Amino acid sequence: MRPDCVGCDVGIGFRRPGSDNGAMRTVTPRQASSYDSLMQRLEARYFPDTRAWVCGRAGGDTLEIAVGTGLNLGHYAPDVRLTAVDVNEDVLGFARTRMRTLNRRFVIERADAAALPYTDGSFDAVVCTFALCEVPDDVAAIREALRVLRPGGSLLLADHIVSTNGLIRFGQRLLEAVTIPLGGEHFTRRPSRHLDTEPVTVEACERFAHGAIERVHARKLDIDRAAA
Numbered sequence: 446m447r448p449d450c451v452g453c454d455v456g457i458g459f460r461r462p463g464s465d466n467g468a469m470r471t472v473t474p475r476q477a478s479s480y481d482s483l484m485q486r487l488e489a490r491y492f493p494d495t496r497a498w499v500c501g502r503a504g505g506d507t508l509e510i511a512v513g514t515g516l517n518l519g520h521y522a523p524d525v526r527l528t529a530v531d532v533n534e535d536v537l538g539f540a541r542t543r544m545r546t547l548n549r550r551f552v553i554e555r556a557d558a559a560a561l562p563y564t565d566g567s568f569d570a571v572v573c574t575f576a577l578c579e580v581p582d583d584v585a586a587i588r589e590a591l592r593v594l595r596p597g598g599s600l601l602l603a604d605h606i607v608s609t610n611g612l613i614r615f616g617q618r619l620l621e622a623v624t625i626p627l628g629g630e631h632f633t634r635r636p637s638r639h640l641d642t643e644p645v646t647v648e649a650c651e652r653f654a655h656g657a658i659e660r661v662h663a664r665k666l667d668i669d670r671a672a673a
């Protein structure tokens with residue numbers, strides 16, 4: 446969710462206006478802090494406890510994709526070994542500062558969600574929150590997340606999605622007419638749809654706020670074990 450795409454003049458646009466290839470733009474400290482405070486207000490109102498819900502289900506070697514300024518970092522259990530990536534080097538600086546404030550040691554590095562630099566089955570959990578609305582190819586990002594996940598591992602997602610309310614859906618389509626060309630922000634995606642054709646089982650899925658927010662815990666199937 447890009448704040449400048451939800452009616453707030455904070456101008457943190459992570460994607461360069463007019464970019465259709467995911468090109469990123471500079472993010473200043475003021476923009477990062479505006480993003481954080483807007484997100485915290487939206488969270489309190491529309492999706493309270495969602496970061497805790499998602500991060501609390503992660504364990505062991507965990508990868509967070511599109512970490513942004515690191516709003517999830519304080520929600521991981523002390524024994525989680527986290528690697529966090531984002532395609533925008535600027536926002537990684539803010540995530541590293543947050544990590545130091547929290548007195549945690551995570552690996553935070555630049556990577557594209559659609560081409561992760563990790564071998565198959567490297568992680569016990571993969572987390573992605575409020576970012577599949579913005580990555581240029583959400584299907585490729587989900588496939589990559591599942592590729593680097595160990596069989597039996599957890600895919601944990603939360604995002605704003607297409608609403609179940611017709612009026613809100615109409616508004617989301619209008620908004621997208623501006624936000625997609627401006628910064629690649631989508632309001633009518635629903636990443637969990639793509640899980641239907643992937644080797645996963647959905648353990649928990651909750652949709653609320655007029656169906657416009659969804660959080661999902663899916664588990665990657667152990668196909669070899671199932672076949673044996």
Ligand SMILES: C[S@@+](CC[C@H](N)C(=O)[O-])C[C@H]1O[C@@H](n2cnc3c(N)ncnc32)[C@H](O)[C@@H]1O
Pocket residue numbers: 446447459467469484510511512513514515516517530531532533536556557558559573574575576579580581
């Ligand atoms: C709205 S922010 C969400 C940040 C954070 N996940 C959160 O929950 O607050 C979206 C993030 O996705 C990142 N992003 C966009 N496209 C990406 C890609 N292809 N690979 C990795 N990160 C990407 C942006 O740089 C930005 O930090």
